[in-house]
Amino acid sequence: MYEKIYSVWEKEQKEESLQKLQANFYIEAKKFLEEIKLDKNESDPLASKLVKKEYDILYLILNDLINIRLEKILRNIHAKKELNTEKLTQEEKVVYEHLKNAFSQLFNGKSLSPEIRVIEEKDETFIPIRFLKQIPAIVGSDMKIYGPFQVEDIATLPRENAKALILKNAAKLLFFQQI
Structure with a gap:
């Protein structure tokens, strides 16, 4: 799973458009992070440090991936382009719809509330x-x-x-x- 996450992140950085992700990608990534978190409690101090480092790196990669994808979603909305929602995860679809509606209200001169x-x-x-x-x-x-x-x-x-x-x-x- 580590290689898959890294590969997705690397490809997302290189490509201008959104890459297709499985609908449950973040759920699977979270499960993998939780497994790594459990491994951090190993009795061997060296192994524990290595696992902690792996967890930290993977966490940063996933956060960066989310940021990159959100930026691309925002760019599409701002450019008033329709987005192929089949490329989005479940969570991203919800975010996309809310942002699209919010930007639509802004573009049409309506105010937004908290x-x-x-x-x-x-x-x-x-x-x-x-x-x-x-x-x-x-x-x-x-x-x-x-x-x-x-x-x-x-x-x-x-x-x-x-x-x-x-x-x-x-x-x-x-x-x-x-x-």
Whole structure:
């Protein structure tokens, strides 16, 4: 998986357009990071340091990949180009739709409200958030179990649950955060 993530990151840096990612790419990458995190607790100090370094490098690569892809998404929106959403992950599709709507409002002279207002729409959609606190497993408004979550975890949750976590300062909207 390390080679796959590195390859995707390298290709995304070189190419002008967005590269196609599997819909669950970030979920799989997160699982891989969690496996590495578990390996950091090895009894051998040298092996533990190597695993920690691998984790740190992979974390930086993934953050850079997210930034590169978000920049490309923003460029497309700003240029008013339609984006092939088949190239996006589940989380990126949510971000893309929200950003596209926000830019559309700006281009049409409408004002935008704070981030919570974005969440108050009535339809049942999922919101990408980054956790600021450790949260145990929760039952979502769709009756599915989500979590548990660690600090810095990223997940897409039902709108109602995401809003509650944001209001409790336990999470932040992903696309409003500097990564």
